[in-house]
Amino acid sequence: MNLQTLSSNPALMNGSTAPAYFTTKGAAYIGDSRVLLECLPDDSVDLVITSPPFALQRKKEYGNLDQHDYIDWFLSFGRIVHRKLRDSGSFVVDFGGAYMSGVPARSLYNFRVLLRMVDELGFFLAEDFYWFNPSKLPSPIEWVNKRKLRVKDSVNTVWWFSKTQWPKSDITKVLSPYSDRMKKLLEDPEKFYTPKVRPSGHDIGKSFAKDNGGSIPPNLLQIPNTESNSQYIRGCRAVGIKSHPARFPARLPEFFIRMLTEPDDIVVDIFGGSNTTGQVAQSEGRRWLTFEELPxxxxxxxxxxxxxxxNPEIARSLYDDIITGQSVDMDEFHEQMMLEL
Structure with missing residues (x-):
């Protein structure tokens, strides 16, 4: 696949197997992302954003590895991602925290991943982010609910890696809404704010009274994960199947896609899951690819x-087509279903 090919037909990747489904902007593939990534040319991807299975002690239904094996396993993906990224590209990874086996002491696996990605693979840590999910249930049960020795773990580490020291980034695309107090200050700066020299000697003047369209966000991202009646969930219910147990909230990839890419840039998710990343990339006008092993x-x-x-019949037809190995053009599928109805 070259970039012109992806622009005109995102379903083609170097003569590889056909995608499970594709749209005018992107395509979803079934398979090992290490194999699928090799179908992309080097220096061609603008952003890889993903949430891999976490290194938990207890096996989950969506799969995870022992913490000691996890780091080497993850770095096998990181090596390929480094080659595929443009020099201005970024690799954003969400890691959940974990405890050591049988004791109320934290595992450092996510920090060891961070150090080895930088020291061994040549990535740079552009910035560390922390995703606070206020709706997360108390866990782990043994240390929080039963013995009441620890507070609930509701923060994930999100590492923003870059291929060079100067990745593409524009924080004006992710400004936060001003508070009511700030809006009043902007309406009448003289009434609500008197500039003073700080203890450090820095004179901030009236710079805070300038309307910049919003405030600069912190690296603590407060995003609840409370998806309960989305298009995806309704489709799963209509077909009578389980939804993915560990889904991205849309606002998380949305933040990084807006900040780190521009329209028509290429966004890739190497652990696609329920493909929140592809949906957000599509809505933001980016080209996208998602890779997931489980059909x-x-x-x-x-x-x-x-x-x-x-329509439950339409959802079932689409699901069955993909499960049986057909490559679905989503636009054509829509037209066909509308004709049949």
Whole structure:
């Protein structure tokens, strides 16, 4: 695949197997992302953003590895990602925290991943982010609910890696809304704010009274993960299948896609899951690719690209087509279903 090919037909990647489904902007593939990444030319991707299975002690239904094996396993993906990124590109990874086996002491696996990505693979840590999920249930049960020795773990580490020291980035695309107090200050700076020299001797003048369109966000991202009636969830219910148990909230990839890419840039998710990343990239006008090993997750993720009112028969037909190995053009699928109805 070259970039012109992706622009005109995102379903083609160097003669590889056909995608499970594709849109005018992107495509979802079933398979090992290490193999699929090799179908992309080096220095061609603008952003890889993903949330891999976490290194938990207890096995989850969506798969995870022992903490001691996890780091080497993850670096096998990181090596390929480094080659595929443009010099201005970024690699954003969400890691959940974990405890050591059998004791209320934290594992450092996510920090060891960070150090080895920088020391061994040549990535730079552009910035560390922390995703606070206020809706997260108390866990781990043993140390929080039963013995009441620890508070609930509700913060994930999100590492923003870059290929060079100067990745593409524009924080004006992710400004936060001003507070009511700030809005009053902007309306009448003289009334609400008197500039003073700080203890450090720095004179901030009236710079805070300038309307910049919003405030600069912190690296603590407060985003609840409370998806309960989305297009994807409704599709899963209509077909009678389980939804993916560890889904991105849309606002998380949205933040980084807006800050680190421009329209028509290429965004890749190497652990696609329910393909929140592809849906957000599509809505933001980016080209996208998502890779996921489990066919049932990929088939269900196509519900994100159906019309708002999901017909159970249409959802089942789409799911079955993908599960049985057909490559679905989502635009053609829509037209066909509308004709049949």
């Amino acid at each position: 049932e997750y990929v088939a269900a993720s196509a519900f994100r690209f159906l019309d708002k009112d999901i």
